Amino acid sequence: MGRTSDAREKIITAAQSLIELRGYSALGVAEICKSAGVPKGSFYYFFESKEALALTVLDEHWADERRDWSRILDSDAEPLQRLRQLFEENEAAQRDGQKTCGTISGCLFGNLTLELSNQTESIRRRLQEIFDAQVGMVEAVVAEALRRGEVDVADPREAAQGIVAQLEGQVLFAKLYNSLSPLGALWANCLALLRVRAPQEAAVGA
Amino acid sequence: MGRTSDAREKIITAAQSLIELRGYSALGVAEICKSAGVPKGSFYYFFESKEALALTVLDEHWADERRDWSRILDSDAEPLQRLRQLFEENEAAQRDGQKTCGTISGCLFGNLTLELSNQTESIRRRLQEIFDAQVGMVEAVVAEALRRGEVDVADPREAAQGIVAQLEGQVLFAKLYNSLSPLGALWANCLALLRVRAPQEAAVGA
Numbered sequence: 096m097g098r099t100s101d102a103r104e105k106i107i108t109a110a111q112s113l114i115e116l117r118g119y120s121a122l123g124v125a126e127i128c129k130s131a132g133v134p135k136g137s138f139y140y141f142f143e144s145k146e147a148l149a150l151t152v153l154d155e156h157w158a159d160e161r162r163d164w165s166r167i168l169d170s171d172a173e174p175l176q177r178l179r180q181l182f183e184e185n186e187a188a189q190r191d192g193q194k195t196c197g198t199i200s201g202c203l204f205g206n207l208t209l210e211l212s213n214q215t216e217s218i219r220r221r222l223q224e225i226f227d228a229q230v231g232m233v234e235a236v237v238a239e240a241l242r243r244g245e246v247d248v249a250d251p252r253e254a255a256q257g258i259v260a261q262l263e264g265q266v267l268f269a270k271l272y273n274s275l276s277p278l279g280a281l282w283a284n285c286l287a288l289l290r291v292r293a294p295q296e297a298a299v300g301a
Numbered sequence: 302m303g304r305t306s307d308a309r310e311k312i313i314t315a316a317q318s319l320i321e322l323r324g325y326s327a328l329g330v331a332e333i334c335k336s337a338g339v340p341k342g343s344f345y346y347f348f349e350s351k352e353a354l355a356l357t358v359l360d361e362h363w364a365d366e367r368r369d370w371s372r373i374l375d376s377d378a379e380p381l382q383r384l385r386q387l388f389e390e391n392e393a394a395q396r397d398g399q400k401t402c403g404t405i406s407g408c409l410f411g412n413l414t415l416e417l418s419n420q421t422e423s424i425r426r427r428l429q430e431i432f433d434a435q436v437g438m439v440e441a442v443v444a445e446a447l448r449r450g451e452v453d454v455a456d457p458r459e460a461a462q463g464i465v466a467q468l469e470g471q472v473l474f475a476k477l478y479n480s481l482s483p484l485g486a487l488w489a490n491c492l493a494l495l496r497v498r499a500p501q502e503a504a505v506g507a
Binding site: 116117118120121196198199200201205206208209210211212213214219222223226253256257259260261262263264265267268270271272273277280284287288289290 | 322323324326327402404405406407411412414415416417418419420425428429432459462463465466467468469470471473474476477478479483486490493494495496
């Protein structure tokens with residue numbers, strides 16, 4: 096497995112927790128190593144720089160999240176119900192995070208987009224790829240619902256971007272108020288964005 | 302006018318620019334003073350701490366933005382057209398910022414919410430007040446449109462929060478892609494969230 100080791104994983108896990116709690120800029124390599132319980136020399140054996148570590152954290156977090164998104168959005172359930180499940184699982188994940196950390200940390204990708212995307216080109220590009228992929232996965236479901244005549248949108252890609260934007264915006268509010276309640280609006284707002292006639296109708300198939 | 306002075310304003314202006322470009326955590330007081338052309342002693346004459354400065358930057362930025370939002374949202378135009386104008390002026394402001402800085406910096410309030418709201422209680426509270434006020438201003442317009450039978454929403458407050466969430470989410474994408482194009486979806490998505498029957502109808506009155 097090449098250069099993988101226990102120390103490498105410890106550094107990545109510690110970095111992800113610290114970035115979720117305090118952002119990227121506020122962190123130093125020494126603090127990450129201390130939290131990981133790994134000597135500083137190990138850090139530079141595995142990572143060229145803090146930026147390289149951040150890219151790895153993004154990749155690993157997206158690999159996990161993409162697995163969840165694929166399981167949900169590529170399932171055999173009705174298309175709109177898959178979107179509903181995506182929001183419900185997102186809310187459950189934020190609830191777990193709140194229990195563990197005492198505060199809602201929000202979306203790692205959204206956080207780093209607003210903190211870093213206008214400063215660090217490599218991180219901007221990686222975040223673009225991740226959000227492109229997220230929007231593409233939602234777009235495929237919207238296109239399927241459109242073929243089935245369940246939604247009324249002109250451009251599935253734009254509709255999907257509106258849905259992911261709504262998700263990021265409500266997660267921002269959840270973090271701001273340290274409350275899950277903004278996430279409760281995601282499903283109804285998704286149906287509205289997709290111009291589904293009545294929320295009740297779409298919910299019946301649940 | 303109490304303790305106001307040229308130096309104080311210089312510090313606030315420099316801090317706002319630096320925070321928009323690089324976030325809060327990455328900045329030091331020395332750098333802010335250097336950029337403002339003000340000796341470091343002056344800083345602590347006007348501000349107790351970097352946090353106190355950040356609160357002042359938020360207050361001043363919101364005072365300016367609230368003036369714009371009031372001018373637009375309290376005008377005599379049709380309610381939905383006021384929302385449209387809000388999005389158009391937001392896009393124009395991001396365009397100006399992009400021209401000046403070479404990159405879209407996004408929304409100062411959204412940026413600091415994701416960077417800091419789970420770390421610094423005073424900043425979290427201030428940002429809550431600002432977003433409460435924004436949602437309240439949009440809510441008043443939605444309630445007016447509801448009374449006129451122009452929109453179909455169950456809860457104007459929740460609808461308003463959905464609209465501001467969509468705005469923050471699309472501004473996040475604008476920053477991520479350094480592109481204004483995500484902001485072009487705001488008006489159509491707002492109409493969808495408000496369950497306005499057809500975008501064309503609402504646009505006729507423009």
